[in-house]
Amino acid sequence: MIRILQKRFALSRQGAVDLIKGCLACVVQDISFMLPVGLLYFLVIDMMNGGVNGQRTAFYGIGIVICLAVIFIAAWFQYNATYLATYVESGVRRVTLAEKLRKIPLSFFGKKDLADLTNSIMGDCATLETAFSHYVPALAGSIISTTFISLCLFAYDWRMALAAVWVLPVAFAITLFSARIQEYFNRKSVTANVALEKGVQECIETLQDLKANNAEKRYLKGLYKKIDDVEKRHIITELGTALFVVSATLILKFGIATVALTGSVLLIRGEIDIPLFFMFLLVASRLYAPLEGALQNLAAVISTRTNINRMNEILDHPVQGGSSSLTNKGYDIVFDHVGFAYNMGETVLEDVSFTAKQGEVTALVGPSGGGKTTVSRLAARFWDVSKGKITVGGMDISEIDPEALLSLYSIVFQDVTLFNNTIMENIRIGRKDATDEEVLVAAQMANCEEFAGKLPDGYNSMIGENGCELSGGERQRISIARAFLKNAPVILLDEATASLDVENETLIQSALSRLIKDKTVLVIAHRMRTVSGADKVVVLSGGKVAEQGTPGILMEKGEIYPHMVKLQMLSQKWSI
């Protein structure tokens, strides 16, 4: 039961247990509201038998106190079991999702975009939080309590009970019939929402280019269409819900009418007495209340299925596992007949074999789209290979836990990701337990001193979202400082000096020379100048190793490499 609930509602074990408690709490609360009805029933009998004497007054006094106490305790129990437990579960759910996303292979993110994932973690979690605190236990509780009370009614008089409960299956039938339709509407609504969020995010990210190309108007037109679409979808969903919920609620209202009608007939025939008739009327007036309330929020309950499916897609995705103990001997990286495709059937790398030796710089060069970035990503197990294997110091990286593996790597990407924090803390990402002194040494080695010194708070200056207050070169120097700080035995560089000016480039290159001593360095080089000092060059073209060797040998015997060197020499002569 707990496992089914966990799967069905994307809950933790504790969350599933709390959901059961929440439903039971709602049942107890619904039933507690029937106690005053019982008291009233006795009062009517007393009144009909000549009034309330002193002894009975005490009975009603104690009865009222007990009713209030039970209602209060039931409400308190229900509050704890639904609201508080749901907020705790919501926190657990977000952490579980974040943990899962940390372990999911990057191939998953290639197919999902940021807006969608943000929507799942924030939007879906918030929707489920409200549904599980306010609606799901209330609905389940009202179904159970109504069934229970209905069965009790049958013990009194089956005809009157039938008159009271016939509306329940009809209302449920309408509800169940509507569930699929509402789910369909809701799915469309969520899709429209995600499309709009993507559009807004893209618009903000590309605002500069849109302005530069005078394309704002055209783009905004598309965005307005998405906004209209969301509005339309929401209206349709709301209308659909309103139609079914109002129908089901109306049917429930008929229940009181049929109780009154049946009761009157049976009373006239003398088959029931007035107190029983009165009791059924009282019960019928309360019986449907919890269910009516729950039906109002039916759409929210039904829509959780779409949110849960989206969440389960993340939670059920296989993670990259592996041993966390590193058994490597040395740090040679070997690509052994590696084949790879980002998408099934679209081969990107084919039979790639080369060795990047420890203590050497291996440069990956080749035409655009040749597979250089892919090779460096695979070396860090950002993706798993489709064929062959990659080893580091003889250890197959597909058998190593990615987190443990990455402890061996320092990576400098072309697109540096910075956090809205100080320069100091951005560098400390390289090694979280580094002291301020160690961070400063790394910063100096990466030549951050020059620009940090000009900022009002030096290394403690905030750098804005993704370092928007820094230049490309400054951003990259922070990234290089991280690599200095981490001081890992394997270094992956993606043309690390690409956005540095000539002066800084020279300084950085001399610092890198110190850093890479005795290390395995795999560098993606777009400029031949960077490559000339490498120990080995691997030319990747069309996803295959076209040539490999020292720069000198390739200049003599190669084809693509000398051609690229020649082209770049020509481009250096180009001027505006």
Ligand SMILES: Nc1ncnc2c1ncn2[C@@H]1O[C@H](COP(=O)(O)OP(=O)(O)OP(=O)(O)O)[C@@H](O)[C@H]1O
């Ligand atoms: N995430 C991805 N999903 C699908 N295909 C991809 C992805 N990343 C790259 N590719 C494709 O893989 C091939 C190799 O790309 P890769 O980025 O490795 O080449 P590259 O040599 O680094 O190119 P460049 O020098 O332009 O950066 C290209 O055809 C590219 O379109």
